Amino acid sequence: MKCLVTGGAGYIGSHTVISLLDAGHEVVVLDNLSTGHRAAIPAGVRFLHLDLSNAEAITEVVAGEHWDAVLHFAGVSLVGDSMRRPFHYLRDNYITALNLIESCATHGIERFVFSSTAALFGRDNQSGLITDNASIQPGSPYGESKFLIERALHWADCIYGMRSACLRYFNAAGADPQGRLGEDHTPETHLIPLAIDTLLGRRPVLQLFGNDYATRDGTCVRDYIHVTDLADAHIRAIDRLDGGSVAYNLGSGTGFTNLEVVRSIERVGGQKLHWEWAARRPGDPSVLVADSERIRRETGWNPHYRSIDSIVETALRWREAHPHGYGK
Known part of the structure; x- marks a missing residue:
């Protein structure tokens, strides 16, 4: 296949690009590098330095070549930041995606894969695993922006016949097992890389946000899925679109508390790390764990990295080898 990947210089996008290349597909990356890294794009991959706000330029790209599939990762994605800048998130994510x-x-694209989010289910869900047909109740402007995009894709299918897969993944984590790519955000807000940097002495203390949630140890529960397993799901979703549009939840089906993640990093790293309590972050639900049975059943997808320690181990290896991220 020939695939156009927007946001292909970002964390999940770049890992999907690598997986597409490993599977023998041709890839073109489109990114404005506002949060992505040029160094995350493999040598030899054609790179288009464009912003999706430029509708005319985007149309030239889409209409100018044959694309078997478009995979859309580009966007702003911080829940807490979206609570401070709601209209920026609603505007930037939705209008550019539109x-x-x-x-x-x-222009006749038949298959479109969208990087959606578990933030669609942003309010507390204590009743068990979150299924694909669970009630959508975004708890943040970020989650709302992703839902608006899903609705636009619904109408693109109804009116134009463009089939789409909305992949609602939970907490992406880890790094390429071969060490080619990793996680490098500015600012970094994800628990695992922040905790690893604390373990490695690159930051003085780790903050855990909230210890009064209704969970087994008072901290948030999240479903961590390895980024390479996520990439595999995107490729499988492209083939699945021959049967019509779909929306899938992507996770391991197992939730880990923030404290359990810290303990995992200490086990894998072989030492204690310095952490402290901090106030809850606005927009953070207490529990988010996926029911991914449908994508397993319909595509054969099955996560390879099933334990939190195995996910942490790949992340730790990459961050040890790249003390300055993609900078050096």
Whole structure:
């Protein structure tokens, strides 16, 4: 296949690019590098330095070549930041995606894979695993922006016949097992890389946000899924689109508390790390754990990295080898 990947210089996008290349597909990356890294794009991959807000330029890209699939990762993605800047998130994520979706739908793209989020289910869910048909109740403007994009894709299918897969993944974590790629955000807000940097002495103390949630140890529960397993799901979803549009939850089906993640990092790293309590972050639900049975059943997808320690181990290896991220 020939695939256009927006946001292919970012964390999950770049790992999907690598997986597509490993599977023998041709890839073109489109990214504005506002949060992504040029160094995360493999040598030899064609790179288009464009912003999705430029609708005319995007249309030229989409209409100018044949694409077997478009995979859309680009966007802003910090829940807490979206609570401080709601209209920036609603505008930046939705309008840019709309430019891309309109170009794809009106120029004959048949398969579109969208990087959605578990933040669609942003309010507390204590009743068990979150299924694909669970009630959508975004708890943040970030989650709301992703839901708006899903609705736009629904109408692109209804009116233009463009099939889409909305992949609602939970907490992406880990790094490429071969050490080619890793996680490097500025600012970094994800628990695992922050904890690893604390373990390695690169930050003085780790903050755990909230200890009064209704969970087994008072800290948030999250479903961690290895980024390479996520990439595999995207590739499988492309083939699945021959049967029509879908929305899948992607996770391991197992939840770990923040404290359990800290203990895992201490086990894998072989030492204690310095951490302290901090106030809850606005928009953080207490429990988010996925029911991914449908994508398993319909595509054969099965996560390879099933334990939190195995996920942490790949992340730790990459961050040890790259003390300055992609900078050096």
